[in-house]
Amino acid sequence: MMKMKRFKGWRPAVVLLLFFFIWEIIVKKADIPEWLLPAPSTIMTEAITGFGSFSVHLLSTIKLGITGFAIGVGIGLFAAVLLYLLPFVREAVYPFLILSQNIPVIVLAPLLVIWFGFGLLPKMIVITLVCFFPVTIAALDGFKQTSADLKHYMKMAGATKSQLFWKLELPHALPSIFSGIKISATYSVMGAVISEWLGAKSGIGVYMTYASSSFRTDRVFVAIFAIMAISLLFFAAIVLLERILIRWRSKGAN
Template identity: 75%
Template sequence: MGIKLLKGWRPFAVLLLLFIVWEISVKTAGVPEWLLPAPIHIGSEAYAGWAGFSPHLVSTVKLAMLGFFIGSSIGLLTAIVLHLLPTIREAIYPLLILSQNIPIIVLAPLLVIWFGFGLLPKLIVITLVCFFPITVAALDGFKQTAPELKHYMIMAGATRGQLFWKLELPYSLPSVFSGLKISATYSVMGAVISEWLGAKEGIGVYMTLASSSFRTDRVFVAIFAIMLLSLLFFAVIMLAERRLVRWTNERSEKQ
């Protein structure tokens, strides 16, 4: 237990060292605050401006969670359909890969033209960045099912549906959660990008206003908030994985 706790604190020690070097370097070199503020100044601004920043934070969290739920649901459903229907998979899978080669920052203005400034284009942006990792991870998980178990169930007379729901889907859960963890971190950045489309609130709006007024300290406040939200979403998915996928945790502990 003590060793695991020590390993868990190593990243925090590295971050603390980074902030110390940052603080000393900025103070020593005399860098102007509008160019690169010191970490202490950024923390002070975050504390002093919390009342004005918190509504933007709440707005981004709600948007990211909604987009993540929609994107993950579509991604998992797409993976199931492509796995059960190989013919459709051969036709659709290359198009899924091509969809990820379109820069979101280029697609965003088109979504505004097509769907206006409402909630729909924002959700489309988050869905596009969330569904693909889950789809790919789930498809890989379905393929990793133990062949001997599949053979045993087929010999026992299991139907294709029973084979999927009772064996392939549970066996793919570790891979699915890997995709969920990636998509959870992407959802925050997708929400921030979508807020650039013309939202009234959100970290993206806060960052844009701060950048246009040369408030670099507030820009860094927004950046750190995005990082913390991504880590929080990642931790929630990891906790859910430990609760639901118990057999992999037991196997890893034995190893």
Template identity: 65%
Template sequence: MRTIFKKGWRPVLVIILLLITWEASSRLFEIPSWLLPAPTEIVQEGIAGWSNYNHHILSTIRLTVIGFSIGCSVGIIVAVALHLMPTVREAFYPLMILSQNIPIIVLAPLLVIWFGFGMMPKIIVITLVCFFPIAVSAMEGFRQTSHELMHYMQMAGATKRQIFFKLELPHALPSLFSGLKISATYSVMGAVISEWLGANQGIGVYMTLASSSFRTDRVFVAIVIIMALCLVFFSLIIGLEKLLIKWRPKGEAERS
């Protein structure tokens, strides 16, 4: 943690310099606000328009949490099932890879046709975005379990159930949390994309309305909110990882 704080000032300094350059360029070249608003204008709109988008934030958070929870559950179940059944893994793993080659933005209209404009297609979009990184990371963690330790437990008479819960699952937790970190950020993106399908509330709706009315400052406000939500979800996963995985070496924990 101390190492993170020591190195953390560098990206903050870069961001500050970029904002200063952005602000100076907007004023120097007199760039129209509808084309590229200055950072100060975005901040002013973010403060003044809080009442216009605060309910959208809550809607997006709710949708993200529901979709992320379902996506995590599906990803872990799929990973465990494919790990315990090698024959099934050989048959379905290539199909799982192919499913990720279909752009979500293309699949979204089909989900609306099949399931309507309710909550179901939105949750499916977030689930599809989240489950793959989790499933692949968990399966990779299972695969990298120490063969020496597994052989030792087999020699000691451990059952397959004991080997899975006492060796393979704990060993896969670091890889699983790597997938959870990726999915945590993807889930917010999936929620915003799903809100473009025809929701009544959400940051995606707020962004669409702002874009159609050429309120570029509001579009940037929505982008900042999305980035903030991604950072919050990512930080929560990191905190949960540190809480659950206390047996990792100190150096390895700092590098993650």
């Protein structure tokens, strides 16, 4: 069984390698210009030779993404707790929460520059808007899915509303909360790149802008693959943290 699981784990890698192989063959056989569609080997060569200059932009985006992600998750959790514990606030604010996600961030970005300038604040607002919503919705759903029988039992035992939340509702909502955090982790990189279009001096978004304006399509693909890699790393880190916390909670319960 263990060997079968390990074998299945290699399937996505095999499919990905096959995809790159077919891509390479088509570009070479069709003689497609590099500015239109570079071959994977060309992209890899550019990623290696140009890593020195690209690493500055990479680190800038990672720092921006992590900072915005932390702020977005914090605000998302705070909003979820507030809306859950205060039903009258939830009834008044929840529709506006939904409407906030119907405004394209790329359209809102120029307004943020007009209102707040080209500093760090508009960039944090963009990433926060992208990150907080999945956490808020997932946390709210997790709180609502707490077992009614357990809540009734704790109330019968004399538990206060605060004890009910911290001892029962919050621990049982952790899987749902982490589902929202994992989504936000992947969105944070996209939000960071979009925010860098607001006038940043460095970052993958800036790198992509320069590359596309000079028809360096190979560098654009380097940036795209870097964004995908960072998103996967963020996601993997949250999955690891989730396993640690859930395992710790399970041991504590036993």
